[in-house]
Amino acid sequence: MARAIVLVLDSFGIGHAPDADKFGDIGANTFAHLAEKHYQITGKKINLPHLTSMGLAEASFAAGNTTFPIEPYAVTKGAYGYAAELSSGKDTPSGHWEMTGVPVLFDWGYFTDKENAFPKTLMATINQKTGYAGMLGNCHASGTEIIARLGKEHIKTGLPICYTSADSVFQVAAHEEHFGLDNLYAYCEMVRTLLDDYNIGRVIARPFVGNSAEDFIRTGNRRDYSVLPPSPTVLDKMVNADGHVISVGKIADIFAHQGISEKTKATGIDALVDATISHIQSARTNSIIFTNLVNFDQDYGHRRDPLGYAQALEAFDKRLPDIIDAMTDDDILYMTADHGCDPTWQGSDHTREFVPMIAYHHNIGDVNLGQRNSFADLGQTLAEMFSLEALDYGQSFYQQLSKNE
Incomplete structure (x- = not known):
């Protein structure tokens, strides 16, 4: 066979x-x-x-x-x-x-605004459900660019970096050591449950390591949370x-x-x-x-x-x-x-x-x-x-x- x-x-x-x-x-x-x-x-x-x-x-x-x-x-x-x-x-x-x-x-849902990409009501619900006081990013961005730009602030504040693109996606970047992989996955799993009404295809966990913009690098511990076909x-x-x-x-x-x-x-x-x-x-x-x-x-x-x-x-x-x-x-x-x-x-x-x-x-x-x-x-x-x-x-x-x- x-x-x-x-x-x-x-x-x-x-x-x-x-x-x-x-x-x-x-x-x-x-x-x-x-x-x-x-x-x-x-x-x-x-x-x-x-x-x-x-x-x-x-x-x-x-x-x-x-x-x-x-x-x-x-x-x-x-x-x-x-x-x-x-x-x-x-x-x-x-x-x-x-x-x-x-x-x-069918048509996927998208976050089309380049800046202030996520609706305020969605952000408030995510913050309330996850227990975080807020999020960084909230924009369209390249994954490597946004961790270089916001990685230090992320480490300082402990807030996740949330961003999107032209795809139907909600991406979350977080430092493996300072934020923690398990916390990142749990955050993304919660966000996934909140996006059905928006018809968003994927939530993606984007972990990274490093100490500064010069050496922040994404790791292989990415995880995608997709809806079913x-x-x-x-x-x-x-x-x-x-x-x-x-x-x-x-x-x-x-x-x-x-x-x-x-x-x-x-x-x-x-x-x-x-x-x-x-x-x-x-x-x-x-x-x-x-x-x-x-x-x-x-x-x-x-x-x-x-x-x-x-x-x-x-x-x-x-x-x-x-x-x-x-x-x-x-x-x-x-x-x-x-x-x-x-x-x-x-x-x-x-x-x-x-x-x-x-x-x-x-x-x-x-x-x-x-x-x-x-x-x-x-x-x-x-x-x-x-x-x-x-x-x-x-x-x-x-x-x-x-x-x-």
Whole structure:
């Protein structure tokens, strides 16, 4: 019986989506722009031999209707295409839920004011329920910028740093030692119970350490508190059919721990890849190993660091043979993304883009999957792969993966 390994290259968009005009993202292209910046700064083309030989460049050129500097390699083994998003937003839960067969067709609630972002009544209720006299921040901000700006005041006053973004999110930054991890988690859990009427998708605990703005740094103890998907995902169907779903990284948090059999936390791309390989080596048949590589998004996309993003991609590409070597003949590797986050775009928010849809197994040939009309095509493919009940959205490409060399 087969196993599926799903790797989400968090924020790895490959060209603005057909509806990007609604989001102000016409012209965004995470992959093309980071590759161009890499070439401008280093004089070298980005080098991704394994991803390129699986068809990533071909899919990206088609999605963005452009070319960009990348070392050329012939497509030898891989199925490759590019997918548009049906969901109404360009946020993490929407992208992940859709790729498991449940697009978000309703509108999330947002805190749209850049300053004084949270309603006074909500702030008063949070303060009363949590026992804190107030909060710092109350604005739109980048996570690294706001701890540099308010970290010292946070330590002095003991008040949590609360902020938001263009996503449907309420984020809380707090110092692990001075505020305490358990206190941060308890605070976020309480806030989560108070946001249902606002239809906010996630509360995120953002712990950090350090002594000053120069060395404040976020840790790997982040925790996301999400609402449940509006209907059963392919993960739910897998678990209900006695299959096994393994979460690596923040996947379990994104699905509010529903449809998850086992979970592993790790910090950094290498550690996440190592954890994924460990599960490939030990997971039973009829399993989905589902990994989110969050660092592409939080360390490079949101921080608008195209060179760092490109170098992280090259480092990840070098790890792909380790993943492939751990796979059996029945395993299938899928790689995709949940949205874009163009590091050259204005602001620091996600971008509405096509995402890659790549699949690999040891006996596959060169398979062009073309344009996919929903991330849910991945969920439908997984449903067919494991003989599960079909999902309401998505078109399976499972039969196309049987093409041999």
